[in-house]
Amino acid sequence: MSRNEFSEGDLRNTGMSLKHDREWDYELERIVEAVDERDAKKVGLQFPEGLKRRGPKVTDDLRELLPEDVTVMMSGQPCYGACDLDTYLMRRTDVFVHFGHSPMKESEKIIYVPLFSNVEVLPIIEESLEEIEGDQVGLVTTAQHMNRFEEMREFLESRGYEVHTRKGDDRLTHEGQVLGCNYASADIDADNVLYVGGGKFHPLGLAMEHPEKNVVIADPVNNVVTVADTEKFMKQRYGAVHRAMDAEKWGVIFCTKIGQGRWDQAEEIVEENENAYLITMDEVTPDRLRNFDMDAFVNTGCPRITTDDGPQFHKPMLTPGEYEIAVGNKPLDALEFDTFHGTW
Amino acid sequence: MSRNEFSEGDLRNTGMSLKHDREWDYELERIVEAVDERDAKKVGLQFPEGLKRRGPKVTDDLRELLPEDVTVMMSGQPCYGACDLDTYLMRRTDVFVHFGHSPMKESEKIIYVPLFSNVEVLPIIEESLEEIEGDQVGLVTTAQHMNRFEEMREFLESRGYEVHTRKGDDRLTHEGQVLGCNYASADIDADNVLYVGGGKFHPLGLAMEHPEKNVVIADPVNNVVTVADTEKFMKQRYGAVHRAMDAEKWGVIFCTKIGQGRWDQAEEIVEENENAYLITMDEVTPDRLRNFDMDAFVNTGCPRITTDDGPQFHKPMLTPGEYEIAVGNKPLDALEFDTFHGTW
Structure with missing residues (x-):
C-alpha cells in the first residue's frame, strides 16, 4: 500500500493536510547561524510527508543566504514523526534540520523547527x-x-x-x-x-x-x-486478533527507526514462542512483508502502522498486547491501545 | 509501485523466480562455525526478495544447530543485489550472512552464501x-x-x-x-x-x-x-529523455545504499544546475518521490530502478547520462546504458 492512497493513517487526513496553502516560519536565520558557527559545508533537511513539496523552495531560500560552497540536501526517506529521524543524513551533514515535529529528545546534532499552524482555533x-x-x-x-x-x-x-x-x-x-x-x-x-x-x-x-x-x-x-467513538476501531482490532488466533508462524517485527525500537519486547516474544521469527526493518510496509511466509505479524514498532495500515497487510498484523491475547496469554478484554513511552 | 506487481524489473522474471521449488545449499555449517569461533550471540540473515520466504525454514535449521542463547534474525529490508547490504543489521550482529549474491567486496563482517541454481544449462x-x-x-x-x-x-x-x-x-x-x-x-x-x-x-x-x-x-x-533486442527499450529511454527536456526543477537522487552511492556525480549535477536539488534516500520508489515537487529526476543510484521501474514514477526519471542529454550537454545519440564500476 502507499501512503498516497489516502488511508485512515494518511497524514492528509490530519492537521498536516495543509488545506490552506499558508506560509510557515522555517526559521532560516537559526539554520544560517548554525552553519556559520560550525563552518558547515553540508546541510541536511528533513520534512514530514505533507511538507516535502515545500523542500525545494526552502532549499532555494537557504542557498541564497548561505555561502556558495555549502551543499544543501533533502532527505527522501519517509517521515511521519519525531521518532523518524533520518540518521544517515544526520550523521553525514554538519547541520541537520528536522521540520514539523517537536523534539522527542534534544540533541546538539539536530535543529528542530516546529512549523506551527496558523489556523484559528x-x-x-x-x-x-x-x-x-x-x-x-x-x-x-x-x-x-x-x-x-x-x-x-x-x-x-x-x-x-x-x-x-x-x-x-x-x-x-x-x-x-x-x-x-x-x-x-x-x-x-x-x-x-x-x-x-x-x-x-x-x-x-x-x-x-x-x-x-x-x-x-x-x-x-x-x-x-x-x-471520539472507538467502536469501529475496536471491531477492526478484535477482527485482526481473531484472524491471528490460528497462526502458527509469527513474524515479529523489530523496527530499526531510532525512536521506534522496542528490542526487549521483540526478543521476549521470540524467546517464548518457537514459531516466532525476528524480522528487522525500518519502513514496515505490506510490500516488504509479503515475501515472508508467515501466518501473522506482531509489530513492536509504530502502533499507528499496525492499526491504521493494518487492513492493507496480507496477513493479520497485531500490536504486542494484541499478540498476547491471540496466543492465549491474556484474556480478550485485555485489548488496549499500544503506546510508546520514553525516547532512545 | 510494488515489486510484487510483476514489472519487467521484477526478480520473478529472472533466474531468481524459482520455478522449480528446489533445495539450495545454505551452507549452514559455515555459519555455525563462525558463530562458534566468534562466540556470537546475534546472527543476522539477509535474503534477496525471491528467497525471503525460505528465511523461516533456514532460521529453524540454524536454531537447531546453534546454542540456545543465540538470537537469529532476518532482514526485512528489500534486497536486490550484493550492492544492497543491510548495514544496520550487519553492524548489530556478530555474524551476518548475505544469501544469494556473490561478494561485491570481501569483508570479514559478511558471510556470503551464493545459492547456486541446480537447473541444467x-x-x-x-x-x-x-x-x-x-x-x-x-x-x-x-x-x-x-x-x-x-x-x-x-x-x-x-x-x-x-x-x-x-x-x-x-x-x-x-x-x-x-x-x-x-x-x-x-x-x-x-x-x-x-x-x-x-x-x-x-x-x-x-x-x-x-x-x-x-x-x-x-x-x-x-x-x-x-x-536481445534493445529497440523497445531505447524508445522508452528516448521517451523519458524527451519528456524531461522541458523540466525546470530537477530532483537529483543520491542513493545511500552502500553499493550504490555516486556522490561526485550527484554533487556535480547540483553544482552546475541551480534548479537541481539533492535528495538522499535508500529505496528509490515512486511513493517516496511523489511528495517532492519536481519536474524530473536523475537517479545516481541503481540504473535498473531508473530503466525498469521508470514508467511507474510520476515524473521522468533519468540516468546521469540521460540527464546530460536532456539538459543539452550531450547530443541525443550519446544515449547509452548506465553502468556501475568499483565497489565502496
Missing part, C-alpha cells in the same frame, strides 16, 4: 463546548497547534471551565502535547478531554487509552466537532 | 547455438549459474567454438559474471556474446552496453532462446 473550540459535560476539562493538542495552547486554556477558563493539563512523559516536549503513540498528557483528573487538532489520527488513540473519558475533538483544520 | 545452450554467428563467442552468466561456468565453456569448446571470457572489474567476483549494472565481463574480442541466465533483466543491459555484438540469451529457467 478558538471558533471551533467555542463550538465544541456543547459536547463537554460539566465544568472540568482536560486539554491536549498536537505539535503544530502548540503555539496556541495558552490561548486555548485562557479561552476555556474565560468560559468558566477548570482546565487540567500536564506534560505526559519524556517522549513529549510540551505540556498538553500528544503524539500518535503517546497520550500520557491526557492522564488528568477530569471526565472530559478536549483534543484540539486535525483528523481522526490522534483522538482515536486518545479515546482508546482513556475509555472512561468523554473525548471531544475540535478540529480547526476541517472545522468540525466530533466525539 | 546445457540443453538450452545447445539450442542457442543456432543463433551464434561464426565460431567466436563470449560467455557470460549471473551469480546463480556461476557454478556451471566451466561446464558451459567446455560444452561450447566441444562444439568447436573459441570461447572468450574475462573478469570484468572490481565490482565482479567471478570470471564471466555480469551484474544488472555491470557488463564489463562481456568486453571480449568476439562478435557474439552468449548470456546464460533467466529473464530479460540482464541481457538488455548487456545488449545496450555492447550494441555492436550479437547477444544471444539462453534462459535455462524459462527454457527459451532469444536474441
Whole structure:
C-alpha cells in the first residue's frame, strides 16, 4: 500500500493536510547561524510527508543566504514523526534540520523547527463546548497547534471551565502535547478531554487509552466537532486478533527507526514462542512483508502502522498486547491501545 | 509501485523466480562455525526478495544447530543485489550472512552464501547455438549459474567454438559474471556474446552496453532462446529523455545504499544546475518521490530502478547520462546504458 492512497493513517487526513496553502516560519536565520558557527559545508533537511513539496523552495531560500560552497540536501526517506529521524543524513551533514515535529529528545546534532499552524482555533473550540459535560476539562493538542495552547486554556477558563493539563512523559516536549503513540498528557483528573487538532489520527488513540473519558475533538483544520467513538476501531482490532488466533508462524517485527525500537519486547516474544521469527526493518510496509511466509505479524514498532495500515497487510498484523491475547496469554478484554513511552 | 506487481524489473522474471521449488545449499555449517569461533550471540540473515520466504525454514535449521542463547534474525529490508547490504543489521550482529549474491567486496563482517541454481544449462545452450554467428563467442552468466561456468565453456569448446571470457572489474567476483549494472565481463574480442541466465533483466543491459555484438540469451529457467533486442527499450529511454527536456526543477537522487552511492556525480549535477536539488534516500520508489515537487529526476543510484521501474514514477526519471542529454550537454545519440564500476 502507499501512503498516497489516502488511508485512515494518511497524514492528509490530519492537521498536516495543509488545506490552506499558508506560509510557515522555517526559521532560516537559526539554520544560517548554525552553519556559520560550525563552518558547515553540508546541510541536511528533513520534512514530514505533507511538507516535502515545500523542500525545494526552502532549499532555494537557504542557498541564497548561505555561502556558495555549502551543499544543501533533502532527505527522501519517509517521515511521519519525531521518532523518524533520518540518521544517515544526520550523521553525514554538519547541520541537520528536522521540520514539523517537536523534539522527542534534544540533541546538539539536530535543529528542530516546529512549523506551527496558523489556523484559528478558538471558533471551533467555542463550538465544541456543547459536547463537554460539566465544568472540568482536560486539554491536549498536537505539535503544530502548540503555539496556541495558552490561548486555548485562557479561552476555556474565560468560559468558566477548570482546565487540567500536564506534560505526559519524556517522549513529549510540551505540556498538553500528544503524539500518535503517546497520550500520557491526557492522564488528568477530569471526565472530559478536549483534543484540539486535525483528523481522526490522534483522538482515536486518545479515546482508546482513556475509555472512561468523554473525548471531544475540535478540529480547526476541517472545522468540525466530533466525539471520539472507538467502536469501529475496536471491531477492526478484535477482527485482526481473531484472524491471528490460528497462526502458527509469527513474524515479529523489530523496527530499526531510532525512536521506534522496542528490542526487549521483540526478543521476549521470540524467546517464548518457537514459531516466532525476528524480522528487522525500518519502513514496515505490506510490500516488504509479503515475501515472508508467515501466518501473522506482531509489530513492536509504530502502533499507528499496525492499526491504521493494518487492513492493507496480507496477513493479520497485531500490536504486542494484541499478540498476547491471540496466543492465549491474556484474556480478550485485555485489548488496549499500544503506546510508546520514553525516547532512545 | 510494488515489486510484487510483476514489472519487467521484477526478480520473478529472472533466474531468481524459482520455478522449480528446489533445495539450495545454505551452507549452514559455515555459519555455525563462525558463530562458534566468534562466540556470537546475534546472527543476522539477509535474503534477496525471491528467497525471503525460505528465511523461516533456514532460521529453524540454524536454531537447531546453534546454542540456545543465540538470537537469529532476518532482514526485512528489500534486497536486490550484493550492492544492497543491510548495514544496520550487519553492524548489530556478530555474524551476518548475505544469501544469494556473490561478494561485491570481501569483508570479514559478511558471510556470503551464493545459492547456486541446480537447473541444467546445457540443453538450452545447445539450442542457442543456432543463433551464434561464426565460431567466436563470449560467455557470460549471473551469480546463480556461476557454478556451471566451466561446464558451459567446455560444452561450447566441444562444439568447436573459441570461447572468450574475462573478469570484468572490481565490482565482479567471478570470471564471466555480469551484474544488472555491470557488463564489463562481456568486453571480449568476439562478435557474439552468449548470456546464460533467466529473464530479460540482464541481457538488455548487456545488449545496450555492447550494441555492436550479437547477444544471444539462453534462459535455462524459462527454457527459451532469444536474441536481445534493445529497440523497445531505447524508445522508452528516448521517451523519458524527451519528456524531461522541458523540466525546470530537477530532483537529483543520491542513493545511500552502500553499493550504490555516486556522490561526485550527484554533487556535480547540483553544482552546475541551480534548479537541481539533492535528495538522499535508500529505496528509490515512486511513493517516496511523489511528495517532492519536481519536474524530473536523475537517479545516481541503481540504473535498473531508473530503466525498469521508470514508467511507474510520476515524473521522468533519468540516468546521469540521460540527464546530460536532456539538459543539452550531450547530443541525443550519446544515449547509452548506465553502468556501475568499483565497489565502496
